[in-house]
Amino acid sequence: MSALNDKAVDNGRIARRFAALKAEGRAGLVTFITAGDPDLETCRAVLHGLPAAGADLIELGLPFSDPMADGPAIQAASLRALHAGTTARKTLDLVRGFRATDADTPVILMGYYNPIHAYGVDRFLADAIEAGVDGLIVVDLPPEEDEELCIPALKAGVNFIRLATPTTDDKRLPTVLQNTSGFVYYVSIAGITGAASADNAAVGAAVERLKRHTDLPVAVGFGIKTPEQAADVARVADAAVVGSAIVTRLAGGLDAQGKARPGLAEDVLGFVRELAGGVRGARV
């Protein structure tokens, strides 16, 4: 693995957002929803409402049939999205539609490699840039596979946001951080999404450790379920990521047939507002 010298300049949306958060003296809220969950129309309503509800950055899940790092909530969301006919192309369409209404909120696609592999890496990157995607988080691409997508993405000007975990020790951390851009996503527990929550002291110590190795902002996720937990993380990190809890709230708004009940989007956005309240009030 070598350091990348010919990295293209990205659109700067992620850096600008974290700079603005720093100027405001607060941490950010990163919200995760799965593209096309429970259907494209409802997902669009939630997505478009996220910035006003207080999401500072948006992670949009690229659905995959075999999400092996995800817990039951996001597995189910992925399946709902696939059953509703969501594809990589339709996911990019969602981003494009969102970009038409919001020029500033960073959108990061999060998922697994195979749908991108099937789309074709170069074509996917070109289409993602055109749609207004700012970064990628691809769970099953560790630094050992950087040549697959990470380096092409950085060359094309798309941020590649890496996950650092409790098993990433000081010796390995430089390898993980080397080609990371945008921010670092610290996975606060060894486990799958939506599982147990880490304790505050451990998260604080982990963020400090990361900060010794990088100047990039550090977002912390996995296991954050309530506004209070989001506030705890917001006190020690640059951003708190909430995924499974939002997806679970969304699933609560489905009828017995799995269709969205009226008011689902408003309810999900109401929960995001509560989370944002927690994050924004954390350092007061």
Next chain:
Amino acid sequence: MTRPNTYRSGPDERGHFGIYGGRFVAETLMPLILEVEKAYREARADPAFEGAIREQLKQYVGRPNPLYYAERLTEKLGGAKIYFKREELNHTGAHKINNCIGQILLARRMGKKRIIAETGAGQHGVATATVCALFDMPCVIYMGETDIARQQPNVFRMKLLGAEVVPVTSGARTLKDAMNEALRDWVTNVADTYYLIGTAAGPHPYPAMVRDFQSVIGDEVRVQMQELEGRLPDSLVACVGGGSNAIGLFHPFLDDPSVQMVAVEAAGHGIEKGPLAHAASITGGRPGVLHGNRTYLLQDEDGQILEGHSISAGLDYPGVGPEHSWLHDIGRVEYVSATDQETLDAFQLCARTEGIIPALESAHALAEIVKRAPKLPKDHLMVLCLSGRGDKDIFSVAQHLGVKL
């Protein structure tokens, strides 16, 4: 494509067989994958490790098993001289135990305290539960609910052996979903748990390691054929799901140009009926990335993994070991397929002709022999890997034949 000097040097240090293989895993697992790789490299260099494996294979598994001349089947088909490599005579009734012995000795060497595994037909689950009982280690087996329903005897065997069998309810509830769930367990219990993968697939070093542990099959065939016929076999035939029995038979012979190799995938209802009707990843799929490696996969246009179909729960996996993908692309091994019906016919033929009830997995390879042997001369030495016994399958076979047990 240029022909390599040897077909036996792979993978490279990053786990690649040509463009296949690799280490496509979440960061949480990556340090552990590197630890397994290092531990395995060190173990291979240690004669005591090799000695311990050899001892267990001899005393516990019952190796070497025979290379048996299937005289009646040979006469019936009227062509090639057919030998069965009798992996079904191993303790636990299949080749799976060869790999489990090797990996559990590695897990102990690494100081791991708990073993997890996935299983489809249940053969790997039984073999894993067996070695865990032998070495007194807690064992959790992930198995799809669909497979639990069709493989009840093996589920009970695993429980008798002291394993916990966890039903997997995600996806189509078969082998790939069991593997997803095992990976979820591993990522949660990284510190003390060893994932004992059952086939020559997954992230590096598993494909190479499982192949090495299974190569005892081909190594024995080489020696036994020399004793019986004074020469090398002319062709080798084995079934392929993930492909561990096939790579174990083939690998020692890859650099013997006179030895032809044929791998048989599960064609289910027929390849022509589309990707949901079969489980033939190489014959009917295309390259992609799943479960830690790049390999041929059954997938749709959008890269979503499809649920394959086969009468045999052990072949019902949408991927295949990466070394097979490479051997296919460079043309060293021929990949063909057998349908459910051809397999059922061969299953019954073997039972009646040789008095051996083969596993449905192995019966796929038998189906190819039925097609191929009659066209070959009588001095053509053909070896079939009889990878497992069929007792576990009698319920599904009865159902397909319309017999109520």
